Amino acid sequence: MRIGTTLTNYIIQNQRHIEGATGEFTGLLNDIAVACKKIADLVNKGALVNVLGATDSRNVQGETQKKLDVISNELMIEALRYNGHIAALASEEMDSVYHLPANAPRGKYLLLCDPLDGSSNIDVNVSVGTIFSILKAPDGVTNPSEKDFLRPGTEQVAAGYCLYGPSTMLVLTTGHGVSMFTLDRDFGEFLLTREQVEIPVDTGEFAINMSYQRFWDQPITQYIEECLQGADGPRQKNFNMRWVASMVAEVHRILTRGGVFLYPCHSQLRAAGKAGKLRLLYEANPMAYIVEQAGGAASTGLERILEVNPEEIHQRVPVILGARNEVRRVDELHRSEAG
Template sequence: MHNGTTITQFIIEEQRKIEGATGDFTSLLNDIVTACKVISNMVNKGELIGVLGSAGSENVQGETQKKLDIITNEVFLKSNEWAGHLSAMASEEMDDIYEIPNQYPRGKYLLTFDPLDGSSNTDVNVSVGTIFSILRCPGERVCPNKDAFLQPGTQQVAAGYALYGPSTMMVLTTGNGVNGFTLDQDIGEFILTHPNMTIPQSTREFAINASNMRFWEQPVKRYVDECLAGAEGPRGEDFNMRWIASMVAEVHRILTRGGIFMYPIDEKMKAKGTGGKLRLMYEANPMSFVVEQAGGMSSTGRQRIMEVQPDDLHQRVPVILGSSEEVERVVGYHCD
């Protein structure tokens, strides 16, 4: 028998600290937890249940979908549509919002999610994850439209991610710090294993897709060149570079041992007319909330990510996040 705090117990105890809490928010988080358990089971079984490989379709961003992208998106919808806590949902994998079906009651919250971040890694058995964010539905919540979702990240009620790696973890913030839970497969429960997670302020690791180096803006080139120069360069220290191509895995490494993750805008993106690579609503905002609550910093290079006013459901932004000293340095180079 375990003697740790389950995620359900943790959420209920947090609810008791809030005067007038109805339990809706607690139940919503529990439904998200259930969805992540189902997805974890599917990812772990992989080809044993025939879920790997391409689905032969594209999402709204024009990216080739994996079978698991479609399956996990459906898991999230079905796990969260029925309980009466949500007014609508939005997913990276869907063109438009998902309204709660008429046979179910509607609630006061909105849910955005990336059901399987880094899904291109599933075929090679590298860590992937789920990212989610909860917002309050403004005004009347009978039939919200996509404009209801266009809130800056500062309005998030909660955010987090599930990491499907050697162990499955859930990392969560409700605006009162960051806590990590590990799934005990024997009992089917997430147990609090990483309380009050904080990001070291300084670091000697950076993560960036170096294949785009020739397209980078000068501030990013300057920062990476200084890191690569090592102990003989202007920083006077040797740095390590990491790149997993799964934002969940990158952010989790930074939460545990520090570092900086960068997916900056570059000349190639500008030529295509995109504002960046990563999605504001499904990736950048929730991860920025987690990182800032853990003592880190998150920026586009020119603006705090959570203060960006969304103008589209699938808006993209540059992302530079992680240990505050390093992010401040890159932002300073942009200001220069």
């Protein structure tokens, strides 16, 4: 595909190779792109339009919602509910599935999204983003329920994210590699700027929140210790550490220059009754799909993320993703501990 191709033309050209394609998928991606452009505009303006700061509400996970969390969720719903491209939507910011209005046309897709990932960074002007995952809606179901969303990540039709940084970028996979699009603000279109993204199998860079070190399980402790020992340790090379506290930014860095990202479960999370920090359906699955399509790997430490069978829509899992050989090493340490 020619660099500079618009997102719409890119999808249309790819759909020509799919038997029975109707254009509905192209329409859905355009809906998502419209919502992302609106969110990007608000993120860019920030305090100028009074969207910074927290609300008085909490989401289903018990987290205080930022103003832009709520607004971004509303913008995603607004862009999708009457266009006939989805049958229902599930969001990290809502307790349950969002059902379309009775008079709205139904489409053949389900959308799962984290409307504003990394929202703790909003007030300090650090990159945030939107993550989305697309599934096929079950045939003949006009009002999908939660159980219709509970499918492993291997069943995703597409996944992507939009990064709101110095430039706004939309990263997408439909199961045939990963492509990156950059928003040209002069005429409001996402333009193709990179195709067939590949993550190097080896890396000298890891990302983890070191403040939880005292709570880690032994496999994570050992892995990070190996990295920190650098050229003098068993890995015989030096590692750099990064941490942005925005999964979109972390994954984008890995796609751009390599690396590995770890958000493991630990004793403090377990004490709170949680199996991990990141949500399987809204964060782990779409990012795992993207990373695998770029030649990387994504694991909970014990199993491939895309093969986890979800039990509820806000389920959490440990996440280790990025350079294939590093993810494999973390998996080896977990299996060794498990015996």
